[in-house]
Amino acid sequence: MPHLAVKDVRAKYGSLEVLKGISFSIEKGEIAALVGPSGSGKSTVLRALMGLTPITGGAVDIAGETMNYSSAKEVRAARDRMAVVFQQYNLFQNMTVMQNLTLAPLKIKKWNKSEVMSEARRLLGLVGLSDKADAFSDQLSGGQQQRVALARALALKPQILLLDEVTSALDPELVNEVLDAIRKLANEGMTMVIVSHEMAFVREVADKVVFMDAGQIIEAGTPTELFDTPRTDRARDFFSKILRH
Amino acid sequence: MDYKFQFGVVWDNFPELLEGAWLTFQLGCFAFAGGAIIGLICAALKTYGPWPVRFVVNVYVVFITNTPALIQIYFLYFGLPEVGLRWSNEACLIIGLTLNAGAYLTLILRAGFLSVRITEIEAGQTLGMSLLQQVRYIIVPHIAKSIYPALANFFIVVLVMGTSVGALIGVDELTGQAINLSSVNYRWLEYFTVVAGMYVVLTFVASIGLALLGRWAFRVKARIF
Ligand SMILES: Nc1ncnc2c1ncn2[C@@H]1O[C@H](COP(=O)(O)OP(=O)(O)O)[C@@H](O)[C@H]1O
Numbered sequence: 001m002p003h004l005a006v007k008d009v010r011a012k013y014g015s016l017e018v019l020k021g022i023s024f025s026i027e028k029g030e031i032a033a034l035v036g037p038s039g040s041g042k043s044t045v046l047r048a049l050m051g052l053t054p055i056t057g058g059a060v061d062i063a064g065e066t067m068n069y070s071s072a073k074e075v076r077a078a079r080d081r082m083a084v085v086f087q088q089y090n091l092f093q094n095m096t097v098m099q100n101l102t103l104a105p106l107k108i109k110k111w112n113k114s115e116v117m118s119e120a121r122r123l124l125g126l127v128g129l130s131d132k133a134d135a136f137s138d139q140l141s142g143g144q145q146q147r148v149a150l151a152r153a154l155a156l157k158p159q160i161l162l163l164d165e166v167t168s169a170l171d172p173e174l175v176n177e178v179l180d181a182i183r184k185l186a187n188e189g190m191t192m193v194i195v196s197h198e199m200a201f202v203r204e205v206a207d208k209v210v211f212m213d214a215g216q217i218i219e220a221g222t223p224t225e226l227f228d229t230p231r232t233d234r235a236r237d238f239f240s241k242i243l244r245h
Numbered sequence: 246m247d248y249k250f251q252f253g254v255v256w257d258n259f260p261e262l263l264e265g266a267w268l269t270f271q272l273g274c275f276a277f278a279g280g281a282i283i284g285l286i287c288a289a290l291k292t293y294g295p296w297p298v299r300f301v302v303n304v305y306v307v308f309i310t311n312t313p314a315l316i317q318i319y320f321l322y323f324g325l326p327e328v329g330l331r332w333s334n335e336a337c338l339i340i341g342l343t344l345n346a347g348a349y350l351t352l353i354l355r356a357g358f359l360s361v362r363i364t365e366i367e368a369g370q371t372l373g374m375s376l377l378q379q380v381r382y383i384i385v386p387h388i389a390k391s392i393y394p395a396l397a398n399f400f401i402v403v404l405v406m407g408t409s410v411g412a413l414i415g416v417d418e419l420t421g422q423a424i425n426l427s428s429v430n431y432r433w434l435e436y437f438t439v440v441a442g443m444y445v446v447l448t449f450v451a452s453i454g455l456a457l458l459g460r461w462a463f464r465v466k467a468r469i470f
């Protein structure tokens with residue numbers, strides 16, 4: 001039984017169908033990478049999984065439980081099991097790093113305070129920001145903010161972590177510090193769905209690559225299969241362009 | 246230029262000026278607080294309401310912000326009794342100042358509503374926040390922080406410029422008190438020198454208080470001068 005199964009998920013913006021039946025699945029501890037040209041619907045897949053963009057069809061299984069996002073309760077169930085980090089980190093600007101990490105576990109989940117605090121400190125250590133607990137987001141670099149966003153997402157102990165182009169908004173010299181943090185999570189066995197243009201990184205960490213175009217999955221397989229021996233013209237085109245540099 | 250300053254009479258009547266200053270402070274606080282409630286409601290309606298409601302709010306804001314406060318208060322005090330609505334001068338002043346402040350605060354607060362970032366709200370949603378929790382933990386703190394300097398400035402405007410209009414309908418706030426006293430003994434120059442000083446002290450104290458409050462509550466590094 002797969003840990004995450006996306007089953008024929010569809011979504012529309014107005015009359016424009018941007019997801020035309022998306023299906024893929026991964027096992028516990030695996031990493032799927034969504035790749036494809038800009039506008040192909042990668043972000044919408046993650047937004048649909050988090051209940052930010054309503055789906056017009058399909059369902060999602062997480063650890064054997066089926067969710068179809070048809071009610072507020074279903075959406076909450078999905079948000080209980082998954083966490084997301086976006087390109088633009090979206091930290092709460094009026095709070096310190098520590099408050100960003102602990103707000104949801106303390107105020108929404110009402111978890112035990114001392115456990116939440118020590119878990120938050122562990123996560124800050126994991127992303128290499130132990131000394132920034134009391135900083136505000138405007139006192140941090142983009143890479144640091146993105147690592148805080150990563151830690152904040154992990155503070156809710158999600159079963160699955162979704163990452164949407166988390167390095168795209170960063171200066172090149174800051175990209176590696178964020179990728180390093182994701183590598184550590186991969187080594188800890190975190191199940192992840194990532195959207196990334198860092199193809200070398202995708203090849204290194206992903207168990208499965210899902211190539212999307214115009215709201216559909218064109219081809220899916222291991223990184224080697226897709227990068228080195230793509231079966232479709234569209235995939236071959238895309239990878240030959242993007243892998244050249 | 247052989248005017249002889251005589252501050253003695255002013256000091257003799259200083260307690261009455263202090264009473265006036267206290268009334269000025271109270272009027273400023275009342276008008277600002279009432280205006281903030283009106284402003285909050287109108288800003289929310291102007292941002293999220295249906296168009297007929299937005300239209301009514303716009304008429305109110307445009308009408309108030311494009312006419313002098315003095316005219317608005319004269320309208321209440323001298324105009325309305327003609328149609329049978331008669332209120333005391335202090336009531337007219339408070340109502341007038343509150344409606345006036347409400348219109349300006351609608352504009353300030355609306356800028357705050359518009360500055361809330363949808364991405365931060367989405368981050369809250371994905372962390373499992375209910376609508377009420379989003380308002381409490383994201384929207385309100387964000388608005389408060391982003392418009393705090395404008396709010397603090399406007400409080401000073403209401404406190405000084407707004408309340409002194411009361412003198413013209415016989416309210417004994419600081420300016421009114423100074424006019425009353427100086428028209429008895431014609432020491433205009435002395436009275437208004439002292440009163441100007443008292444306004445400066447009043448706004449100075451209010452500014453420092455607001456700056457400290459802002460720094461403590463919202464991390465706003467407001468410059469006092
Ligand atoms: N808020 C929106 N309103 C309307 N259309 C949107 C919106 N967001 C995205 N789209 C459209 O949906 C399609 C997929 O977008 P997206 O999922 O962001 O693609 P990707 O992440 O692969 O670049 C694009 O055609 C985009 O223009």
Ligand SMILES: [Mg+2]
Nearest residue numbers: 042043044165
């Ligand atoms: Mg995208």
